Amino acid sequence: MKLSSSHMDNIPSTPGKFKMDKSPYIHRFRHYSSLAKLTFWSFVFLGLIVVFFFKSPSTSPPNSMPSDLSRRSLKTSSWGGPAWEKRVRSSARIRSQNGLSVLVTGAAGFVGTHVSAALKRRGDGVLGLDNFNNYYDPTLKRARQALLERSGIYIVEGDINDIALLQKLFEVNPFTHVMHLAAQAGVRYAMENPNSYVHSNIAGLVNLLEVCKNANPQPAIVWASSSSVYGLNSKVPFSEKDRTDQPASLYAATKKAGEEIAHTYNHIYGLSLTGLRFFTVYGPWGRPDMAYFFFTRDILKGKSIPIFEASNHGTVARDFTYIDDIVKGCLGALDTAEKSTGSGGKKKGPAQLRVFNLGNTSPVPVSDLVSILEKLLKVKAKRMVMKLPRNGDVQFTHANISFAEREFGYKPTTDLQTGLKKFVRWYVSYYGSGKKNSH
Numbered sequence: 001m002k003l004s005s006s007h008m009d010n011i012p013s014t015p016g017k018f019k020m021d022k023s024p025y026i027h028r029f030r031h032y033s034s035l036a037k038l039t040f041w042s043f044v045f046l047g048l049i050v051v052f053f054f055k056s057p058s059t060s061p062p063n064s065m066p067s068d069l070s071r072r073s074l075k076t077s078s079w080g081g082p083a084w085e086k087r088v089r090s091s092a093r094i095r096s097q098n099g100l101s102v103l104v105t106g107a108a109g110f111v112g113t114h115v116s117a118a119l120k121r122r123g124d125g126v127l128g129l130d131n132f133n134n135y136y137d138p139t140l141k142r143a144r145q146a147l148l149e150r151s152g153i154y155i156v157e158g159d160i161n162d163i164a165l166l167q168k169l170f171e172v173n174p175f176t177h178v179m180h181l182a183a184q185a186g187v188r189y190a191m192e193n194p195n196s197y198v199h200s201n202i203a204g205l206v207n208l209l210e211v212c213k214n215a216n217p218q219p220a221i222v223w224a225s226s227s228s229v230y231g232l233n234s235k236v237p238f239s240e241k242d243r244t245d246q247p248a249s250l251y252a253a254t255k256k257a258g259e260e261i262a263h264t265y266n267h268i269y270g271l272s273l274t275g276l277r278f279f280t281v282y283g284p285w286g287r288p289d290m291a292y293f294f295f296t297r298d299i300l301k302g303k304s305i306p307i308f309e310a311s312n313h314g315t316v317a318r319d320f321t322y323i324d325d326i327v328k329g330c331l332g333a334l335d336t337a338e339k340s341t342g343s344g345g346k347k348k349g350p351a352q353l354r355v356f357n358l359g360n361t362s363p364v365p366v367s368d369l370v371s372i373l374e375k376l377l378k379v380k381a382k383r384m385v386m387k388l389p390r391n392g393d394v395q396f397t398h399a400n401i402s403f404a405e406r407e408f409g410y411k412p413t414t415d416l417q418t419g420l421k422k423f424v425r426w427y428v429s430y431y432g433s434g435k436k437n438s439h
């Protein structure tokens with residue numbers, strides 16, 4: 001609200017009819033009274049904005065774009081200054097020979113936390129970036145942040161749509177790689193809040209690539225695509241060569257759009273880009289919006305769980321992939337990423353452009369997932385079998401991983417039983433096994 005009084009003075013009281021001032025005194029009086037009115041109404045307006053935003057709940061997912069976006073921008077914390085820059089540099093500093101300096105976006109997310117910790121363990125420099133939004137319980141994100149902080153990883157609180165912040169980060173530290181994991185995840189939530197997918201997965205990606213293309217040196221970028229891009233493809237197992245032009249959800253469509261956007265930035269600017277199609281990743285510190293996670297919570301609480309089945313009692317199955325296998329895939333992709341070829345925003349030669357499936361190659365029906373959880377939790381689930389709703393879910397996923405295996409030796413080693421055991425152990429230690437967990 002920056003309306004200057006001189007601006008106000010130039011507006012005739014009756015639009016289109018400029019009135020002569022009657023006297024200098026009256027003029028000054030009018031000036032002060034309109035200034036006072038303006039100040040008063042500005043305060044009222046600002047007050048209303050403050051009341052509106054601070055009264056909205058902070059733990060449930062945002063329902064509409066305007067409040068979601070404004071909440072995000074209100075939350076943007078301050079950054080900059082010598083102490084902040086020192087912290088950024090120290091976190092991103094490489095501590096091993098031939099190590100990488102990686103900017104990890106979505107570092108307080110599930111995959112982001114595990115990848116950041118693994119990179120740090122082997123001596124790479126890691127700087128995290130996360131907007132800590134409230135799509136799911138932000139206290140879980142804060143707990144992951146605390147975990148990373150203990151190993152010397154700083155997570156800058158900010159949004160990938162904040163171009164000034166991203167530019168500053170590249171000014172302060174010449175990242176060799178970006179591991180881009182920040183996204184609006186979840187297949188079904190896209191029907192509730194479609195714009196959040198466009199905001200993070202399309203606008204945010206373009207913003208990040210704009211900054212990367214101008215950075216000198218340009219980093220190599222590895223980013224999270226999704227198994228959901230296969231959509232209605234029925235040829236199994238899914239190979240990277242299969243068609244991906246029939247997405248079944250807006251989430252899938254935004255990830256597919258990301259793959260096309262990656263092609264453009266590779267083609268025009270010489271950015272090295274690798275997309276990873278993750279297949280239903282699960283494990284400790286996971287996402288509470290995912291089925292395995294809230295099934296565990298609700299089984300322990302004695303609440304019934306909806307289990308989807310396809311028409312004619314058809315099985316719904318997923319190629320559930322354990323987080324440690326995904327981390328190995330991410331590191332393999334980073335280690336084999338070639339340098340970007342552009343500089344000063346201009347391409348100097350052809351650059352690497354890749355897409356890999358990272359799955360488990362062994363689909364499991366959702367009903368079997370529930371049986372495993374029942375055994376591990378020693379509680380019988382209240383199953384509520386229902387028809388797969390028309391909300392973007394596909395019936396079946398199954399990864400062919402031979403390309404990732406050939407390029408960087410990707411080989412998943414954790415079956416669902418073993419992985420869920422580790423998840424349940426973490427879950428119980430984090431939330432307890434009581435029936436009154438609230439998250």
Ligand SMILES: O=C(O)[C@H]1O[C@H](OP(=O)(O)OP(=O)(O)OC[C@H]2O[C@@H](n3ccc(=O)[nH]c3=O)[C@H](O)[C@@H]2O)[C@H](O)[C@@H](O)[C@H]1O
Nearest residue numbers: 185186187226227228278279280290291306307308366393
């Ligand atoms: O691979 C991906 O790219 C995506 O994986 C994940 O999506 P999905 O595979 O759909 O996982 P998830 O929701 O856990 O549902 C698992 C199964 O439970 C079934 N399901 C689900 C809910 C329910 O109430 N009942 C049910 O049977 C459901 O029909 C499904 O068969 C990520 O969330 C997504 O962000 C993206 O990364």
